[in-house]
Amino acid sequence: MxxxxxxxxxxxxxxxxxxxRYSSYPTLYSFRDDFGEQAYQAALARSNADGRPLSLYVHIPFCRKACHYCSCHKIATKNARVAEPYISRLDREMVLLRPYLDTRREVAQLHWGGGTPSFLSLDQMSDLIDRLDARFGLSSARDRDYAIEIDPREADVFTLRHLQALGFNRLSLGVQDLDPRVQRAINRIQPRILTEALLDEADRLGFRSLNLDLIYGLPLQTRDSFAATLEQVIAMAPARISVFNYAHMPERFTAQRRIRAEDLPGPEEKLAILRTTIAMLTGAGYVHIGMDHFARASDSLVIAQREGTLQRNFQGYSSHAQCDLVGLGVSAISCIDDVYAQNHTRLADYEAALDASRLPTARGIRLTxxxxxxxxxxxxxxxxxxxxxxxxxxxxxxxxxxxxxxxxxxxxxxxxxxxxxxxxxxxxxxxxxxxxxxxxxxxxxxxxxxxxxxxxxxxx
CATH class of the missing domain: 1.10.10.920 (Arc Repressor Mutant, subunit A)
Known part of the structure; x- marks a missing residue:
């Protein structure tokens, strides 16, 4: 090798x-608390003049079980009933946005993230898509980029068929690591067969692009154990592979306190894992786009990078240039015109704002x-x-x-x-x-x- x-x-x-990580500049730490609803409304109105396509991000914060490594804004619950009032409030947020946004603009991108969007039932997914279509008018264009993050432990072949019928054409599957010891250490037991079955079905259904998420630096990982995971992932042949660097910040993220610091690979071993990852994936024909993203040479991300049109946003790298990003849901971030705006990160605050017929904008910044x-x-x-x-x-x-x-x-x-x-x-x-x-x-x-x-x- x-x-x-x-x-x-x-x-x-x-x-x-x-x-x-520069998913935005200025970064979140420069956002101001005195940036509120009216500033966001003004940015929405200004954005109409350029008529750029829209990118919609919908944050679904729920997951049934918290993974110990997680640093996302999520709510661990097994109560599926929490999704119904949340979808209603998402719809309320859309209604409050519409007076300021020209919804004739094409929705070129749609991304559902979380938490775990596959927490929703199939009927709830249909309901949410119908509401998005009614409020914004979703695209049926062949080059649209409609992606959803999937937990292989919660989805099956019927889920994928349903998502395809709803208009999704890209899937991102969370894997993290295939070693059972590492899976137990991070509270995410996920047999390989679950991931393989979904990949096979997605390929058969003709999804345009499949992404697998891995994380290096997790407890009990070694260069050899992660190489074994990479061998199995390469055999699955996804179009894209994201290999994120685990950031152990237990003082900020409560779930990470369940990970023992002594179980984490040391600096030398962690660098060895990264070295192995780059060598194995590039040797298998993947292009290292940058940061933590790898893709096949024929993938749209690689083509966009070659043509100088690749972009970066809160969901990672994107091949759809010059979209205005509208974030919906608790903690979601929008990038509209010359403004970043973030919704409340606490569900209760998000709900209270919408129940008072106010946009749930908590903070943001207008760029100089x-x-x-x-x-x-x-x-x-x-x-x-x-x-x-x-x-x-x-x-x-x-x-x-x-x-x-x-x-x-x-x-x-x-x-x-x-x-x-x-x-x-x-x-x-x-x-x-x-x-x-x-x-x-x-x-x-x-x-x-x-x-x-x-x-x-x-x-x-």
Whole structure:
């Protein structure tokens, strides 16, 4: 098993600091509590002028059993009746949005996340789709991107057939690890046959893309045990594989307190797992897009990256450029025009706002010109693994090398260490720099604390 590039463990460990994942810029930590419903309404209205397609994200917070590693906004419950009032409130949120949003705009993207969207019954899924269609008008276009996250422990072949009938054409299946010892340690017992059966049926039904989620750095994992998981996943041949870095933050996430720190792989072993992952997946024909995403060369994400149109949002990488993102549900985040807005993260607060006929906007931020320049620079770095300063200059009417002189100065040390090269006015992440792309992006972050702390996850 050959390494895809020269591996420098000492360099990786030196740069393995805490930092943002940059699913947005500014990051969540810059959102303001004095940003409320009226600011969000104004952004919705402004967005109509450009007429960009819409991307809808629906957050379903419920799951039947809490996994110990989880850091999502979720509610563990076996009471299926909680879904009915929640769907009604989602519909109320849509109704309150409509006066400010031109719903003739195409819904090019739809994503259901959680929690576990497959917590819903088939009838409830139909009900929610009907409400979304009635309020926004869902697309039947062939190139639409309608995805849902599935827990293989809760779904079966009938679920997949139903989802296809509802218009979904992409599936993301949570796997995390196939080793039974690791599964027991994270409270997620999931026999391989469950995942294989769903993948086979999804392939037979003709779903456009299948994604499997894995996590490295979980308790009891070793490079050999995770290699065994990767062998099985590669044999399943999904179009996309996400391999997330487990961030152990028990002081923030209660569920993680059930994981014993002494069971976690040490820094050296964790890097070895990452090295094994990249070598095995690239050896099997997957393209390392960046961060934690791998995809087949024919996948739309790889094509978008090659064409320079790849984007990054709260759901990860996206091939649908220039959509306005409307988030629905508790904790959901919207990116509309020049604004980020987040709903209340506590279900009771979310419900109370809607019951009072108010949008459940809890906080957010309106971007300054400087924010927009830096957001563009960071997104292009994260998506292209490169940054064209001439393109940035033309887009914003600035002299980018002068405007971003401070960021370029901060990159000089990274350039000396071989993480980035400068060719004319084009910054290019080196192969090992791609693994540390978050660190490169941090050079452009004007809002980052001088010493980013444990509020952010580690980079590697």
């Amino acid at each position: 050959a390494d895809p590039f020269a591996w420098d463990e000492a360099l990786l460990r030196r740069y393995d600091t805490h930092g943002p 010109f400087d924010d927009r320049v830096r957001r563009h620079a960071i997104e292009r770095l994260m998506c292209d693994m490169a940054l064209d300063l001439d393109e940035l200059s033309e887009t914003f009417g600035i002299e980018a090398p002068r405007y971003l002189a401070g960021a370029l100065s901060r990159l000089e040390a990274l350039q000396r260490d071989g993480l980035v090269s400068l060719e004319g006015h084009r910054l290019i992440a080196t192969p090992i720099g791609r693994l540390l792309i978050r660190h490169l992006a941090m050079a452009f972050d004007a809002r980052l604390p001088p010493q980013p702390g444990p509020e952010f996850s580690r980079i590697v």
